[in-house]
Amino acid sequence: MKKIAVVGYGVIGKRVADAIDKQHDMELTGICDIISDWRIENAVRKNYNIYSATQEAEKEMKNAGFSVKGGMTELLDQVDLVVDCTPKKVAAKNVERYKSQGKKFIVQGGEKHETAGHSFSAENNYQTALNIDATRVVSCNTTSILRTLTALKRANLLQSARGTLLRRATDPWESHMGGIMNTMVPEKDIPSHQGPDAQSVDPELDVITAAVKVPETLSHMHYWNVRLTKKASKDEVLNAFKTSTRIKMIRYEQGLVSNNTIKEMFLDMGRPWGDMYEVALWEDMLKVQGDELFYAYVVDNQAIVIPETIDAIRALTGIIEDEHVSILKTNRTLGI
Template sequence: MTQDVIRVAVNGYGVIGKRVVDAVCTMPDMELVGVADVVGDWRIRAAVGQNIAVFASTGQADAAMRAAGVPVAGSLEDLLATVDVVVDTTPKKIATANVPAYRAAGVKAVFQGGEAHATTGHSFVAQANYATAVGRDMTRVVSCNTTSVVRVLGALQDASLLARARGVLIRRATDPGESHLGGVMNTVVPEASIPSHQGPDALTVRPDLDVVTMAAKAAHTQTHNHYWTLQLTRRASREEVLEALRAAPRIAFIKMADGLTGLNTTVELMRDLGRPRGDMWEVAIWEDVLAVQDDEAFLTYQVYNEAIVIPETIDAIRALTGSVPDGATSIAMTDQALGMRREFLPQPVRALTDG
């Protein structure tokens, strides 16, 4: 692509869609043209209040949105006619039906992890397989948990340290904004099969991973929690494992010793840091919990399910358009624009002593 600015549309203004919108508006090489949706409630009216052009995804939606007082700029087809890339953040299983419209409009398309790998034939995590997405017509950014799996296990694999991985995922019951619709209360619900879908999904990005995952839903709504037992390729020190993780992008470190002792404390920290919506785009690994015994490593980390895929989506936009052929360059651009960190807290000041 020769143009300087990538013109982007977002189809679906929900939990992920509104965050993609914010991120696109933060990127110096992208322009948000508009968003499409099927509702005219508070969510889309909030977009109107931010001077975002709103389009109707269907004819029926157009009538309903206008009846609700939403200024509709046009149809989804009108929006697609003016952009280079559409990011589809519609609810799970709906996006596949949108593929013909995107192909007819000749636009690149980025889908989310709720869709099947077969929808696009390509699944994406920037640090793992950016190059294979360059110039493609479409790709699928894998789910929040799968993104974390590829980031963390991929870092150890790239350092030639990982032989196999076995993980347990404690998932949030539902998104915070939908907790009024029902959810898990006062119980934990194991997923009915092993492996859970995250392990096989990670293989769509890194086929050579030896990984098995188990998962359960718990009675909370903010963030997921992972526990991993890792068989290393050799005896290693704790510092070697940490260095491998530090060498990878989008992994940050938190410490129990700093009072970050539960999922809620990290969520509160993101708010105190002034993150938009309190989002955490990084995988947060508890550094002082990580343990290594001979050729095994044990670690736990936190995944902010509403935000972790946002930087991957931005990189996918650049990869599809070919505007930035190099993955490391795109990752650095995205991370700088969003303000991502490797450490969330400043280093403690040591008292000076005489002598």
């Protein structure tokens, strides 16, 4: 039973905390943040132990009526590993603290690869993360790229891949604070950062991405053109994708014609927050023409990295050495 801390209780942090709480081989020792609003109220309702990241935050938490167990140092002293889910660039500053206290740590995809020195995707490189001190769970888009391309690679079908990403404008809960309306904003550089990011996990991938920010907040959508190693049938490709337990095949004829209908399905399934941990890939849209493959899928930017983070905890702490065992255990507890 490994003891785990979550630093940063935001969009990802609260989901990681809940996922840890569902596991039988790890314990959520506490959460740590600087906030003292409704988000911490919900953590208290779940009986999570609350720690403050700074002395000023501790005062504000106590003034708001929250019981604070201590500061970040006290929390880190109790745990085997810390999952940092703080906003972009904050984790990089926290890393020195984790190292000084001799704690294993996981950061999220907003940080650079060099922050941890290792980048993680469960179905691709679990074994390389066994018992190491730190890793970075790659971003939502990069996670989806690695899942789909790794499935094709396992089947010896992947030669090269070119993808166009339609990126959500901002997280749904922050849409009142910013985002874009009545426009689309292409990223200046090709490749966009997701392709090189995927190569930080698997340097063998021949992948180039381009991305454009669009005025919606529900999800990302990807379109891919893949050069196969040979002429293949649609069934061969589908069978390759089905080797991943975290790719969910969907069909237009099911009424799943858009990201909002897909989100509604997962809400109806009873997933917390309607979370979609899987890549939702349109089976009936997928087209194979000779040695070329075309497909599209939807990515839940708030949820897809949650199972990866749980598997990363197991790898770094050595709880489970076989990635298939860890992935299956995570899937069962999260309802995948």
